Amino acid sequence: MKRLTARITKEHADIDEPMARRIVAQTAAFLAAGAHSPGQRLVPSKLVDIGWHTFILHTVDYAAFCERVAGRFVHHVPDDEIEADGRDSKTGEPLRNTVTAMTAAGLTVDHDLWPTSATCGQCHAGCHDSPKK
Numbered sequence: 001m002k003r004l005t006a007r008i009t010k011e012h013a014d015i016d017e018p019m020a021r022r023i024v025a026q027t028a029a030f031l032a033a034g035a036h037s038p039g040q041r042l043v044p045s046k047l048v049d050i051g052w053h054t055f056i057l058h059t060v061d062y063a064a065f066c067e068r069v070a071g072r073f074v075h076h077v078p079d080d081e082i083e084a085d086g087r088d089s090k091t092g093e094p095l096r097n098t099v100t101a102m103t104a105a106g107l108t109v110d111h112d113l114w115p116t117s118a119t120c121g122q123c124h125a126g127c128h129d130s131p132k133k
Contacts, residue, residue: 001021001024001025003058003061004020004024004027004051004054004055004058005017005020005021005024006020007054007057008020008023008024008050008051008054011054012050015047015050019047022110022112022113023047023048023050023051023113024051024054024055025108025110026045026047026048026051026109026110026113026114027044027048027051027052027054027055028065028069029102029107029108029109030042030044030048030052030098030102031052031065031066031069031070031074032069032070032102032105032107033098033101033102033105033107034070034074034101035069035070035071035074036101036104036105037101037104037105040097040101041097042097042098042101043095043097043098044098045095045098045113045114045115047113048113048114052076053076056076095114095115098114099111099114
């Protein structure tokens with residue numbers, strides 16, 4: 001967690017250490033929610049996507065976390081059905097499904113990092129945590 005926090009603050013000057021710790025925690029919760037919600041398309045918020053991109057660069061730690069939490073590697077898969085503003089093009093839902101899945105899994109939701117009208121601008125084409133079937 002400390003390495004991820006440090007990398008986020010180094011690469012994103014507008015994010016301080018306390019916020020980076022929150023981002024890392026919510027990234028872990030987002031990935032765990034995906035493990036508890038197979039088949040659901042969950043999308044990260046803009047800030048959580050920063051955490052996911054940072055975490056996935058640490059491949060050994062990321063793979064071990066995924067195996068421990070999900071029992072498999074959690075791929076980062078761009079999805080054309082996720083609009084640039086973070087909404088699912090089929091449902092129009094911004095991040096509601098992800099927050100609902102996190103809550104249902106008993107995970108803590110830092111609502112400041114999951115605004116209902118948030119955008120996920122990191123991937124531009126959108127992304128989610130499982131390949132299309």
